Amino acid sequence: MSLNKLIATRDAFGEELVEIGKKNKNLVVLSADLAKSTRTIEFATVFPERFFNAGVAEQNMMGIAAGLSTSGFVPIVSTLAIFAAGRAYDQVRNTIAHSRLNVKIVATHSGVSMGKDGSSHQSIEDIALMRVIPHMVVISPADGPETKKALRSAIEYEGPVYMRLGRPELPVVTQHINSFNIGKADVLQEGTDVSIITCGIMVHQALKAAEILSSQNIRAGVINMHTIKPLDVEVIHQAARSTLVILTAEDHSIIGGLGSAVLETLSCANIRPPVYRIGVRDVFGESGSTDQLMKKYELTWENIVQAVHKILNRNN
Amino acid sequence: MNHSPELIVELKRKTIKVRQEIIRMTSIAQSGHLGGSLSCVEVLAALFFHQMRHDPHNPSWEERDRFILSKGHAAPALYATLALSGYFPVEELPTFRSVESRLQGHPDSTKTPGVEISTGSLGQGFSAAVGMALGFKISGRKNHVYTLLGDGELNEGEVWETAMFVNHHQIKGITAIIDRNYGQNDGATEEIMSLEPLTAKWMAFGWDVYEVNGHSIKEILDVLDQSIQQRKKQVVIIARTVKGKGVSIVEGNHNYHAKTLPRELADKVIGELQERFDEFE
Numbered sequence: 241m242s243l244n245k246l247i248a249t250r251d252a253f254g255e256e257l258v259e260i261g262k263k264n265k266n267l268v269v270l271s272a273d274l275a276k277s278t279r280t281i282e283f284a285t286v287f288p289e290r291f292f293n294a295g296v297a298e299q300n301m302m303g304i305a306a307g308l309s310t311s312g313f314v315p316i317v318s319t320l321a322i323f324a325a326g327r328a329y330d331q332v333r334n335t336i337a338h339s340r341l342n343v344k345i346v347a348t349h350s351g352v353s354m355g356k357d358g359s360s361h362q363s364i365e366d367i368a369l370m371r372v373i374p375h376m377v378v379i380s381p382a383d384g385p386e387t388k389k390a391l392r393s394a395i396e397y398e399g400p401v402y403m404r405l406g407r408p409e410l411p412v413v414t415q416h417i418n419s420f421n422i423g424k425a426d427v428l429q430e431g432t433d434v435s436i437i438t439c440g441i442m443v444h445q446a447l448k449a450a451e452i453l454s455s456q457n458i459r460a461g462v463i464n465m466h467t468i469k470p471l472d473v474e475v476i477h478q479a480a481r482s483t484l485v486i487l488t489a490e491d492h493s494i495i496g497g498l499g500s501a502v503l504e505t506l507s508c509a510n511i512r513p514p515v516y517r518i519g520v521r522d523v524f525g526e527s528g529s530t531d532q533l534m535k536k537y538e539l540t541w542e543n544i545v546q547a548v549h550k551i552l553n554r555n556n
Numbered sequence: 557m558n559h560s561p562e563l564i565v566e567l568k569r570k571t572i573k574v575r576q577e578i579i580r581m582t583s584i585a586q587s588g589h590l591g592g593s594l595s596c597v598e599v600l601a602a603l604f605f606h607q608m609r610h611d612p613h614n615p616s617w618e619e620r621d622r623f624i625l626s627k628g629h630a631a632p633a634l635y636a637t638l639a640l641s642g643y644f645p646v647e648e649l650p651t652f653r654s655v656e657s658r659l660q661g662h663p664d665s666t667k668t669p670g671v672e673i674s675t676g677s678l679g680q681g682f683s684a685a686v687g688m689a690l691g692f693k694i695s696g697r698k699n700h701v702y703t704l705l706g707d708g709e710l711n712e713g714e715v716w717e718t719a720m721f722v723n724h725h726q727i728k729g730i731t732a733i734i735d736r737n738y739g740q741n742d743g744a745t746e747e748i749m750s751l752e753p754l755t756a757k758w759m760a761f762g763w764d765v766y767e768v769n770g771h772s773i774k775e776i777l778d779v780l781d782q783s784i785q786q787r788k789k790q791v792v793i794i795a796r797t798v799k800g801k802g803v804s805i806v807e808g809n810h811n812y813h814a815k816t817l818p819r820e821l822a823d824k825v826i827g828e829l830q831e832r833f834d835e836f837e
Contacts, residue, residue: 268694289694292725300683300717307687310673311695315687331714334677335684339665341673 246409247384249440250348253405254279256388257316258286260395265290267395269316270305272298278318278348298323302331302343309341314395320354321347321404325366337373337400344394348405350380351491352525352533353441355407359524368496370402371469377422378469380404380490380498382443383412386466389420397422406441406491408530413444414464425472431461434548435479438489439465439498442518442539446489449544458548468498473505480511485551487516491539494519516551518543559777563606565836567773570640571601572833575802576826577636577649583822585653588661591812593633595737595770595797596704600637602776603702612642615669621699622672622688626681627706627735628662629814635659635668643670679712681705682732686718689730700784704733708740711749716761722790723762731783732763732792735770737799739810754794763792770795802829 261267261283273296275281284291294301298319305315317324324347325332336343352362371378379394379401381387387405394401417426428443429450438446443464450460461483463475479486486506488499499517506512520537534540574597582588604610608621625634632652639646644658651657658667662676672688675681685703692699709715722730734754742748751757758765764787768779776795783791800806803817803825817825 292690294717294721295724297714297717297721299679299714300686300721303680303683303714303718304687304690304721306673306680307684307689308691310684310688311691311697313691313694330677331680331683334674335680338674 245412247412248407248409249381249384249387249405250279250407252384252387253346253348253391254282256391257283260392261287261290264314264395266312266314267316268292268308268313269318270294270301272296272301272319272323274319277320278346280316280318298328299331302328303335305343306335306339306341309343314342314344316344316346318346318348320361321350321363321366322361325363325369325402329369332370333373337375340375340399342398342400344401344403346391346403346405349407350404351406351441352520352537352539353406353408353491353530355530355533356527358527362525364493364520364525365496366404367468367490367492367498368500371501375400376469377401377467378404379422379467380440381466382440382464383410383414385412386414386417386420390466393420393422404440408441410441411444413447420466423467423470423472425466425475426464427461427475428464429460429462431483432459433484433552434458435461435463435483435486436489436544437463437465437476437479437486437498437502439468441491442489445539445541446544448541449548452541452545453548458552460548465498468501471501471505476502476505477509477511480506480509480513483513485514485516487518487544487547487551489518489539489544492519494521514551516547518547559774564773567601567605569833569836570605571597571773572829573640574601574633574636576829577639577646578632579803579817579822579825581635581649581652582632582816583819584650586816587653588632588816589629589814590806590816591739591799591809592627592706592735592737593630594801594803594806595799596627596630596633596735597801598771598773598776599704599733599735599795600633602773602780604637604641606777607780608702612638612670615643619699622685622701624672624681624685624688624701624703625663625675626685626703627678627709628675628681630704630706630735631659631661631663634663634671638668638670641670644668678706678709679714682715683718686722686727686730689727690725692729693727699729701730702733703730704735706740707734707736707738707745707751708748710734710751719758719761719763726789728787728789730790731780734792734794735797736794737797739799739813741813743810758792763790764788766791766793768793768795770797771801
């Protein structure tokens with residue numbers, strides 16, 4: 241794991257969008273007065289004729305994107321996750337997803353890790369809101385390189401996609417993985433005691449936790465569930481068969497997110513190990529630095545290690 | 557404007573057929589929005605039976621103009637118009653709102669030929685229509701986009717987000733038509749959420765505004781021609797209409813926003829409309 245090269249997923253998105261835009265002339269980008277924050281400003285600078293600012297009006301922006309997609313354009317709609325999934329929920333559901341339109345929603349600043357803007361801007365429910373919509377694909381990449389690959393896959397895929405990005409700079413953890421397949425999780429590390437199923441900003445925390453656990457002779461597997469919908473159920477059943485317990489970790493409410501999706505999958509499986517969920521415990525966040533908030537809301541590798549100890553002790 | 561008297565008569569006859577089908581399908585379903593469907597019949601007839609370039613036998617023809625029913629609850633009017641245009645058999649209309657039907661309670665583009673995009677949640681069809689017009693603009697294509705909004709629908713904030721967007725991005729290829737029937741679910745528009753001065757509102761948002769009697773085929777055809785020929789910017793046509801037009805007990809009666817006629821009464825009304833249709837022979 242290379243810790244010296246930090247990159248935010250939103251930065252990788254902004255860079256790759258320009259690269260893809262050079263070849264794909266059907267790519268159009270929309271912003272709701274957040275082009276700087278979402279990094280679509282780079283695309284806007286290079287391709288001003290294919291960039292449209294909707295102003296602070298997310299609902300209309302989703303509808304405009306829907307209309308554009310019907311005549312062969314591939315609209316990338318980018319705003320903060322709280323507005324993409326929350327403010328414009330009905331437009332995403334009834335216009336984009338219902339007609340199965342080829343719109344890519346790239347939502348940045350997700351989770352409490354977005355930091356100092358506080359709870360009004362911290363989306364801790366967007367995975368839940370998006371994965372419950374029929375036809376919607378939900379992707380949460382772990383780092384910069386994976387964001388770039390995921391973006392290309394999302395654009396190649398025909399249909400609505402919600403991609404969840406974050407604000408903090410993250411270490412690169414997927415450098416050894418060349419491909420990105422929607423709906424196919426990557427097993428970053430094999431384990432025999434516990435399987436950590438995680439996504440997004442929590443993947444590097446899970447890897448760090450696995451490293452510490454390994455030094456304590458606990459073999460923790462780490463699964464990067466970058467696609468929350470369609471979910472890779474086979475990898476979950478495999479984890480259920482091969483390890484004693486499963487732990488999920490996400491910067492999202494423990495209600496309705498990745499942890500819930502894993503539990504739903506195992507609820508009627510033959511082999512059902514205990515599942516412990518790390519996530520925001522049904523509370524709103526608050527202002528603070530990313531590190532402060534990750535600690536306070538118990539979203540760190542230390543919390544994962546502690547949780548593993550607790551469950552394994554309880555099981556013994 | 558020189559629309560032949562024959563054309564006007566032909567379209568008037570079509571509106572009678574459309575009204576009969578609206579009444580029939582909603583009374584069979586015992587469900588659906590009767591008042592707001594009957595008020596927009598002439599506008600839809602003018603668009604589908606004359607104004608728009610479209611091919612009912614090739615609904616995905618690339619050169620077609622687009623029509624988006626932003627007031628999706630008027631689906632019965634759209635379905636009757638589409639069927640009589642030839643998009644699907646008229647015999648299918650009585651399946652409206654029944655399970656397995658292609659004719660959903662609100663327009664569903666994944667099911668119904670001729671429906672460009674799913675609508676039903678108010679305000680959203682307008683945004684999507686403008687997105688289509690923006691697409692045609694940036695790809696240099698001449699397709700025109702028409703969209704019909706309800707006046708109650710104008711309560712939605714999204715409508716005004718879209719109105720601003722069109723003006724800012726100078727999207728000329730959109731014609732929005734407002735079915736100004738002065739009624740919404742809970743009562744009269746000016747009592748529930750007043751819209752006036754409506755013309756001034758649209759002008760303030762930068763639109764060219766036309767007003768027309770929404771039940772006069774001739775006036776509608778004339779204003780559509782005029783608004784295309786003299787176009788400098790995006791156009792909104794306020795079509796003054798009567799909710800429930802064509803059925804005396806429904807006309808102007810807000811109780812029929814989402815109510816239908818009982819079968820016997822529906823048959824009687826359909827018969828009366830047939831007499832009027834025959835008068836044109």
